[in-house]
Amino acid sequence: MKPKLRDYLTIIFALLIIFVCGCGVGFLIGEKEGRQETETANAIGSEHDSGHWEKQTMESLGSRLDLSDDQREKILGEIEATSLEIANNQETAIEDHYRAILALHDRLIPHLDPDQQEKIKKDRNKLQRTIDLRFK
Numbered sequence: 001m002k003p004k005l006r007d008y009l010t011i012i013f014a015l016l017i018i019f020v021c022g023c024g025v026g027f028l029i030g031e032k033e034g035r036q037e038t039e040t041a042n043a044i045g046s047e048h049d050s051g052h053w054e055k056q057t058m059e060s061l062g063s064r065l066d067l068s069d070d071q072r073e074k075i076l077g078e079i080e081a082t083s084l085e086i087a088n089n090q091e092t093a094i095e096d097h098y099r100a101i102l103a104l105h106d107r108l109i110p111h112l113d114p115d116q117q118e119k120i121k122k123d124r125n126k127l128q129r130t131i132d133l134r135f136k
Contacts, residue, residue, distance in 0.1 A: 053083060054076075054079050054080060054083050057079050058072070058075070058076055058079055061075060091135075095131070095134075095135050098127065098130070098131050098135075099131070101127060102124060102127060102128065102131070105120055105121075105123065105124040105127070106124075108120060109121070
């Protein structure tokens with residue numbers, strides 16, 4: 001029995017459906033993983049995260065050390081001060097990161113053609129404006 005055109009079209013349609021389903025599942029899995037990574041990256045250094053860290057640290061210390069109310073107040077003050085110090089250190093680290101990129105741009109300029117130099121100078125100026133707006 002020889003396959004008919006209808007049989008070929010059915011096979012092609014079935015393969016197309018399998019492909020579309022595979023793409024859809026891959027997209028959904030990729031979206032889920034991407035969303036989790038983005039949420040984790042955005043949570044670092046956020047106000048909500050620092051409050052969560054403070055609460056979690058206080059609960060952990062309180063349960064392990066059986067603290068009195070007076071001790072809890074004093075320790076909470078220390079935890080809040082540490083949280084503020086961590087946030088300040090993060091801002092300083094981000095600023096240092098940006099400044100290192102600016103220095104890299106400066107070191108790259110001598111190795112580039114005039115056309116490329118103009119492009120990197122534009123990028124450098126844009127980064128400098130970002131630094132000026134964020135840190136000054």
